[in-house]
Each structure stands twice: as C-alpha cells, then as structure tokens.
Amino acid sequence: MPGSENDSAEKIALGKELYFDQRLSVNNSQSCNSCHDVANHGTGVDNKALSPGAIEGAFGTRNSPTVWNAGFQSTQFWDGRAADLTEQAMGPILNPVEMAMPSEQAVVDKLADITEYQDAFNSVFKDDGGLSFYNIAEAIAAFERTLITKDRFDDYMLGDKDALTALEKKGLQTFINTGCAACHNGPLLGGNNLQKMGLVNAYENQSDQGLFDLDNKPASKMLFKTPMLRDVARTAPYFHDGSVNSLEEAIEQMAWLQLGKELSEEETTAISAFLKALTHTF
Structure with missing residues (x-):
C-alpha cells in the first residue's frame, strides 16, 4: 500500500495498539476499532447504518466505510476531504460525535501519562519529535496500511x-x-x-x-x-x-x-x- 515502504514493524505494532485503544476517546469508551472492526477477521465496519459515538446518545451522520484497503483510495471520507490515511485518522479522535477529544493537545497529554506510549513514541519517532498528535495518526495509518484483502x-x-x-x-x-x-x-x-x-x-x-x-x-x-x-x-x-x-x-x-x-x-x-x-x- 502507498507509504508502507516507510513502515517498520515497531511502527505498525504501535499503530495497532492505538487503533484498539479506547483511551483515545474522551471517556475511554471508543476506539478506532469500535466503528471499523478488524478484530478476528472483522469486516472493517460495525455493520450499523450510523455508528454510535463515545457520548451516549450521539450518532454519526454517515455510514462507517470499511478500513480494509482504505489506503489504496485516492482520498478518504465519503466527501473526500482527507488526502490520506494519516489525515483521516486525526478526524474521528477530535470529532465531537465520534471520539470527542477536546483538542490535539488533550490527546497528547493523555497518552503522555502512559509510560508505555512515551517509550514507544520516543523509539519509533525518535527523529520526528516523539509523541505528537500527527505521529499518533501516522502510527495508526501504518497499521491500516497492512489491511489489504485478497479474493x-x-x-x-x-x-x-x-x-x-x-x-x-x-x-x-x-x-x-x-x-x-x-x-x-x-x-x-x-x-x-x-x-x-x-x-x-x-x-x-x-x-x-x-x-x-x-x-x-x-x-x-x-x-x-x-x-x-x-x-x-x-x-x-x-x-x-x-x-x-x-x-x-x-x-x-x-x-x-x-x-x-x-x-x-x-x-x-x-x-x-x-x-x-x-x-x-x-
């Protein structure tokens, strides 16, 4: 998948950990996988018309598209507003209906309190600033670049x-x-x-x-x-x-x-x- 030539096994492992981590949401209830389920050969979606968000009673306004093969697309989201997987990964974390984190800095501060993440980002992104909001999204994208179907x-x-x-x-x-x-x-x-x-x-x-x-x-x-x-x-x-x-x-x-x-x-x-x-x- 485009961009995967720069993805190390360590970077992919970090991205996978983040992809399944509900702590990326405001109340620790929602992960990327909540709406884009790839666990145990999952479908890459939640098979619901509209997805529930982290805040009880809140629902998205569009159907969750599959994450399988997503990085091969020309753009991301139903309206094509994101250029690539990294840009796409930033959106749901800050979306008030989806994962509802209040700001980029709030996300960074939350992960900074987790020693394992501090160590992982300092290792994977040691030449690129360590733990940052962009690098969180880039790690998630690295994992998503491994999600390729065969038929x-x-x-x-x-x-x-x-x-x-x-x-x-x-x-x-x-x-x-x-x-x-x-x-x-x-x-x-x-x-x-x-x-x-x-x-x-x-x-x-x-x-x-x-x-x-x-x-x-x-x-x-x-x-x-x-x-x-x-x-x-x-x-x-x-x-x-x-x-x-x-x-x-x-x-x-x-x-x-x-x-x-x-x-x-x-x-x-x-x-x-x-x-x-x-x-x-x-």
Missing part, C-alpha cells in the same frame, strides 16, 4: 480461469455491460472518484448533500466518493446513509439511480454473485 477475483485476473464460477463470470460481464464499471473501476472497483448520488434518477434522501456541505459549491451537490467494491458483501448496510440492508437491493437501486436501468432478477443475481466473489479470503 478469488485476484486469482482470476492473474490467470486462474477456474477461480470464478460460471455465474460469477456472468455477473462480471453483466456488471461491465450494464455500466457499473464506469464508476466502479480500478483495482478496488471504486474508491478513486466522486460521483453524484442520483445521477439519472434523484436519490430520495436529500438531507445530506455530500461534498456540497463542505465546499458550498452548487456543482458539489450530492457528490460522494464511489465506494470500493472489494469485500463489499461483508459491509452492509449500504450507501452513505446506511439506508439499504441487502447487497441485491443496493445493486438494483444503483442501476436505477445512476444508470436509469431496471435490472431483471437474473441480472441482479448474477452481479451479486460476482460481487460476493470479491470477499476477502483469509
């Missing part, structure tokens, strides 16, 4: 013609012929562009306007990052608002919203079979 579609693309079943191959062809690959392309089948949600037919939920809520430019209305499809079968519910529970329904809605096409049951079943072939094989 049978990889084997198929590498020449194993039997890696996919006949139905999955039909689904791949249907996926291409229908036009899905116009946006869901590249190694991740997505994650590399922002597209209007409801390109042909308007999306019902207009309360979240995507990138427009960030830059206030009319052309940005309903622009969201095209989700990666690698491992997609494990990451329900779907869409930025977590409104769709099944993969088949998501396929049908996307065809209608983005392409103006009504898929047959046979087409939906085939595309679903192909997408399930993208499931991570541990």
Whole structure:
C-alpha cells in the first residue's frame, strides 16, 4: 500500500495498539476499532447504518466505510476531504460525535501519562519529535496500511480461469455491460472518484448533500466518493446513509439511480454473485 515502504514493524505494532485503544476517546469508551472492526477477521465496519459515538446518545451522520484497503483510495471520507490515511485518522479522535477529544493537545497529554506510549513514541519517532498528535495518526495509518484483502477475483485476473464460477463470470460481464464499471473501476472497483448520488434518477434522501456541505459549491451537490467494491458483501448496510440492508437491493437501486436501468432478477443475481466473489479470503 502507498507509504508502507516507510513502515517498520515497531511502527505498525504501535499503530495497532492505538487503533484498539479506547483511551483515545474522551471517556475511554471508543476506539478506532469500535466503528471499523478488524478484530478476528472483522469486516472493517460495525455493520450499523450510523455508528454510535463515545457520548451516549450521539450518532454519526454517515455510514462507517470499511478500513480494509482504505489506503489504496485516492482520498478518504465519503466527501473526500482527507488526502490520506494519516489525515483521516486525526478526524474521528477530535470529532465531537465520534471520539470527542477536546483538542490535539488533550490527546497528547493523555497518552503522555502512559509510560508505555512515551517509550514507544520516543523509539519509533525518535527523529520526528516523539509523541505528537500527527505521529499518533501516522502510527495508526501504518497499521491500516497492512489491511489489504485478497479474493478469488485476484486469482482470476492473474490467470486462474477456474477461480470464478460460471455465474460469477456472468455477473462480471453483466456488471461491465450494464455500466457499473464506469464508476466502479480500478483495482478496488471504486474508491478513486466522486460521483453524484442520483445521477439519472434523484436519490430520495436529500438531507445530506455530500461534498456540497463542505465546499458550498452548487456543482458539489450530492457528490460522494464511489465506494470500493472489494469485500463489499461483508459491509452492509449500504450507501452513505446506511439506508439499504441487502447487497441485491443496493445493486438494483444503483442501476436505477445512476444508470436509469431496471435490472431483471437474473441480472441482479448474477452481479451479486460476482460481487460476493470479491470477499476477502483469509
């Protein structure tokens, strides 16, 4: 993954410790893994429409995207506001709804009271300032750069013609012929562009306007990052608002919203079979 050439085993181990540490939240109740679960071959999400935050009764406003393969994407967050994993890792810690820490300095001061962290940062970042908010995020990013899936579609693309079943191959062809690959392309089948949600037919939920809520430019209305499809079968519910529970329904809605096409049951079943072939094989 880009950037991993500079990640030592010690740096990755520190990042993993931080990723699972609930002390990064204001009341010691929330870790990165709370919303992006990778423990015991976890899905990289919490499989909830919207994620609960550290403060009781507080919920995020967008569905938690998977952390698997995240560092291969062109940008981070649904609206692409972070350039890379390090910048992304800073956001939830300070977000008042998510981990709710009051300031960067408060995070540093909290970890500074933990001897093990002081020693680890002085070792890993001895030439880069030791314990700092940026280095906390950079260590977490180093761990996240190890989260790479592998699936049978990889084997198929590498020449194993039997890696996919006949139905999955039909689904791949249907996926291409229908036009899905116009946006869901590249190694991740997505994650590399922002597209209007409801390109042909308007999306019902207009309360979240995507990138427009960030830059206030009319052309940005309903622009969201095209989700990666690698491992997609494990990451329900779907869409930025977590409104769709099944993969088949998501396929049908996307065809209608983005392409103006009504898929047959046979087409939906085939595309679903192909997408399930993208499931991570541990």
